[in-house]
Amino acid sequence: MENLDWGALGFDYRKTDFNARFYYRDGKWSDMEICDSEYINMHMSAACLHYGLELFEGLKAFRGKDGKVRLFRVKDNALRMQSSARRLCLPVPTVDMFVDACCEVVRRNERFIPPYGTGASLYLRPLLIGTNAVLGVKAATEAMLVIFASPVGAYFKEGLKPISVIIDREQDRAAPRGTGDVKVGGNYASSILSGSHAHERGYSNVLYLDTVERKFIEECGAANFFGIRDGKYITPKSGSILPSITNKSLRVLAADLGLEVEERPVSIEELSTFSECGACGTAAVISPIGKIVDMQTDDVYDYGTEVGEYSQKMFNTLQDIQYGRAEDKYGWCTVVE
Numbered sequence: 001m002e003n004l005d006w007g008a009l010g011f012d013y014r015k016t017d018f019n020a021r022f023y024y025r026d027g028k029w030s031d032m033e034i035c036d037s038e039y040i041n042m043h044m045s046a047a048c049l050h051y052g053l054e055l056f057e058g059l060k061a062f063r064g065k066d067g068k069v070r071l072f073r074v075k076d077n078a079l080r081m082q083s084s085a086r087r088l089c090l091p092v093p094t095v096d097m098f099v100d101a102c103c104e105v106v107r108r109n110e111r112f113i114p115p116y117g118t119g120a121s122l123y124l125r126p127l128l129i130g131t132n133a134v135l136g137v138k139a140a141t142e143a144m145l146v147i148f149a150s151p152v153g154a155y156f157k158e159g160l161k162p163i164s165v166i167i168d169r170e171q172d173r174a175a176p177r178g179t180g181d182v183k184v185g186g187n188y189a190s191s192i193l194s195g196s197h198a199h200e201r202g203y204s205n206v207l208y209l210d211t212v213e214r215k216f217i218e219e220c221g222a223a224n225f226f227g228i229r230d231g232k233y234i235t236p237k238s239g240s241i242l243p244s245i246t247n248k249s250l251r252v253l254a255a256d257l258g259l260e261v262e263e264r265p266v267s268i269e270e271l272s273t274f275s276e277c278g279a280c281g282t283a284a285v286i287s288p289i290g291k292i293v294d295m296q297t298d299d300v301y302d303y304g305t306e307v308g309e310y311s312q313k314m315f316n317t318l319q320d321i322q323y324g325r326a327e328d329k330y331g332w333c334t335v336v337e
């Protein structure tokens with residue numbers, strides 16, 4: 001195993017040994033190629049560089065308590081990549097290509113899978129780009145799927161800690177019927193300015209509102225939002241929210257805890273009624289939200305400095321499944337032999 005200070009890892013790129021690549025040319029995908037270079041040789045007029053024909057995924061492999069390595073819900077990431085590819089008119093990889101390559105990248109970079117007990121994991125970044133040379137805006141005829149890995153640290157190193165977020169109406173993340181519901185680079189590019197404004201003001205993240213009425217909650221940074229109230233797990237539904245695989249899993253775990261699950265438009269007026277709320281995604285599983293400040297109205301929603309009971313329970317159960325400490329009764333994990 002690589003000699004790294006696993007406990008000190010953050011969320012930064014770190015070179016590993018191999019990545020997997022597929023090329024789409026002449027109407028078909030190549031076989032998987034294993035590559036040891038971190039670089040891509042690409043035409044300066046490649047469609048991904050000019051018109052944002054780029055999309056990606058993010059998922060993690062965990063070294064479990066029993067020594068087995070588990071990839072979490074890899075098939076769901078494959079399906080989400082397919083829907084992103086359809087939206088950008090990029091060639092659609094098959095689920096098998098995606099899943100096989102993720103498993104192979106995990107195997108080939110075994111020495112970078114963090115030891116059990118460090119809270120760290122091996123993050124996989126599948127990336128699909130249009131590569132043919134273009135001047136005009138059109139669908140890509142050639143593409144490349146690359147899957148690489150990087151070890152990353154636990155998001156909260158000393159246990160969950162509530163974050164402060166800001167409602168900022170200055171910039172929008174995604175438009176209705178735009179690309180908010182798929183994982184394309186453009187969504188993230190357009191969120192950087194509001195994210196940096198939030199950081200300058202001392203907040204961890206931005207709570208985005210719908211862009212028509214600016215009344216309904218969409219997402220919290222690069223994560224979905226949920227609130228808990230009166231025995232209910234409530235999470236926003238909208239055509240411009242990325243369907244989070246963590247949120248999908250939490251909805252199941254919430255129901256197991258006896259919570260009623262509601263997926264529907266959630267108005268900002270409801271913020272004052274939640275007993276706990278949080279952001280959820282692969283990076284942290286759950287980031288409990290301690291405070292939400294509305295920049296325009298100066299309204300402050302305070303949820304306290306303690307982690308909510310349900311947030312903590314759902315976090316623990318999901319991590320127990322990922323690290324092989326609890327039964328994977330829904331078949332979410334793929335054990336990589």
Ligand SMILES: Cc1ncc(COP(=O)(O)O)c(C=O)c1O
Nearest residue numbers: 222223224242244245246281282
């Ligand atoms: C915009 C956005 N929303 C939500 C999520 C959470 O999705 P997942 O739980 O599949 O990681 C992500 C990615 O992590 C994201 O980028």
